[in-house]
Every structure is written in structure tokens, then in C-alpha cells.
Amino acid sequence: QITLKESGPTLVKPTQxxxxxxxxxxxxxxxxxxxxxxxxxxxxxxLEWLALIYWDDDKRYSPSLxxxxxxxxxxxxxxxxxxxxxxxxxxxxxxxxxxxxxxxSGGSCYAPFDYWGQGTLVTVSS
Amino acid sequence: DxxxxxxxxxxxxxxxxxxxxxxxxxxDISNYxxxxxxxxxxxxxxxxxxxxxxxxxxxxxxxxxxxxxxxxFTISSLQPEDIATYYCQQYDNLTFGQGTKLEIK
Numbered sequence: 001q002i003t004l005k006e007s008g009p010t011l012v013k014p015t016q017x018x019x020x021x022x023x024x025x026x027x028x029x030x031x032x033x034x035x036x037x038x039x040x041x042x043x044x045x046x047l048e049w050l051a052l053i054y055w056d057d058d059k060r061y062s063p064s065l066x067x068x069x070x071x072x073x074x075x076x077x078x079x080x081x082x083x084x085x086x087x088x089x090x091x092x093x094x095x096x097x098x099x100x101x102x103x104x105s106g107g108s109c110y111a112p113f114d115y116w117g118q119g120t121l122v123t124v125s126s
Numbered sequence: 127d128x129x130x131x132x133x134x135x136x137x138x139x140x141x142x143x144x145x146x147x148x149x150x151x152x153x154d155i156s157n158y159x160x161x162x163x164x165x166x167x168x169x170x171x172x173x174x175x176x177x178x179x180x181x182x183x184x185x186x187x188x189x190x191x192x193x194x195x196x197x198x199f200t201i202s203s204l205q206p207e208d209i210a211t212y213y214c215q216q217y218d219n220l221t222f223g224q225g226t227k228l229e230i231k
Contacts, residue, residue, distance in 0.1 A: 037220070039170075039222075046213065046222055046223070046224050046225045047162075047164075047170065047213055047215075047222040047225075048222065049215075049219070049220035049221065049222065052220070062219065062220075063127070063219060096169055096170075098169075107218060107219065108158070108217045108218050108219075109217055109220055110158065110217055111217065111220060112160045112172055112175040112176075112215075113160075113162075113170070113172060114172045114175075114181065116169035116170060116171070117169065118169055119169055
């Protein structure tokens with residue numbers, strides 16, 4: 001049974017760095033083809049993909065946010081960590097992590113997200 | 127970047143109706159398109175991958191079709207539990223559509 005759960009601060013101040021952790025079970029990030037992605041959703045708005053890391057440490061980022069994002073994995077702990085720098089109130093959103101099996105080629109990633117965490121709401125406010 | 131246009135943004139239908147949502151890509155994306163369902167306060171759920179493949183456990187009243195630039199998501203007979211927002215997603219930068227909020231008439 002695959003499960004994922006996001007953890008991190010619920011409130012951050014503008015300009016601060018956000019660090020979110022996705023802790024998962026039921027799969028290994030050392031298995032060929034496996035990946036974990038981060039997706040966010042501002043209140044009442046659409047989903048936005050942020051970042052993706054694969055079993056072989058291939059990392060991909062949303063072009064519009066690439067300069068602010070870092071994704072890493074700790075295979076031994078079954079965790080994926082996302083950091084986002086210079087937080088702004090417009091970054092207020094529910095942040096999800098999700099499992100995929102796929103690959104990236106050039107600028108495209110075959111990555112249907114088939115298992116999702118419950119999401120964590122992050123509010124950016126002073 | 128490839129842009130996705132999802133329509134309509136909202137839809138009201140009766141139980142038993144056939145419901146159709148479309149996504150149009152600005153460039154040929156082959157069949158690299160997924161469909162998700164998101165119920166209020168819940169995480170999205172993958173329904174269809176690669177444009178037409180039904181995810182395991184998803185009821186057969188859901189279906190997807192299309193390739194190239196034009197894609198369609200269909201609910202053959204709307205059920206009360208299908209009330210949700212539906213999103214398409216393509217593989218170029220993993221972009222999601224703007225969503226279609228489906229309500230019961």
C-alpha cells in the first residue's frame with residue numbers, strides 16, 4: 001500500500017525559505033522508474049506542478065519557479081524534501097507530494113501522479 | 127511552452143446525463159495527457175492516463191479520448207458522487223489545465 005504524507009510549517013514569513021518533507025511508504029525511490037513530485041494549489045485555484053525527482057536523481061523543475069526550488073531525496077529515510085526560497089504571499093497554497101512511475105526525456109516528463117499525499121496548507125504572511 | 131485550454135470552466139448537469147470536458151493543446155502532444163478528479167478538500171485522483179487508459183479501480187463510466195492537440199473526457203452517466211473539479215495534465219512541463227467544476231443541476 002503506497003502512502004505519502006507532507007510535513008512542514010503551516011506559516012512562513014515573506015522572504016523566508018520554506019522546507020517541506022514528503023515521507024512515504026510502500027515503494028522505494030531506488031526502484032527503476034519511480035519518482036516523487038510536488039504540486040501546489042492556491043486556495044480556490046488550479047493545480048500547479050513544482051518539481052519532480054526520479055530514482056536515478058534526475059531532477060526537474062517548473063521553469064517559472066526553477067530559480068527558487070530545490071528537490072532532494074533521502075532513499076534510506078523514504079523522504080523527499082522540497083525547498084522554496086524567498087516566499088511571498090502569492091505562494092500561499094496547499095502543497096502536495098505525489099508518486100509516479102515514468103521518465104523524463106528532453107523537456108518533457110512522462111509522469112502520471114497515481115498516489116497523492118493529503119496535502120499541507122502553507123500560509124505566507126507577516 | 128505548450129499551453130492547455132480546458133473547457134468549460136464550469137458545468138451543471140443532471141444525474142444520468144452524459145458529460146464531456148475538453149482540453150486543447152497548443153502543439154501536438156501525441157497521447158501524453160492525463161485526467162484527474164478532485165473532490166472538495168481532497169487530493170486529486172488520477173482517472174485516465176495516456177489520454178485513454180483507465181486507471182485501475184476507476185469506474186468504466188469514465189473515459190478519455192483524443193490525440194495530437196484535442197482531447198475529450200467523458201462521464202457516460204453522471205452520478206452524484208462525480209461532483210468534483212476535473213483537471214487535464216500534459217507532459218510538457220507537467221502543466222495542468224485550469225479545471226472544470228462539475229455540479230449537479
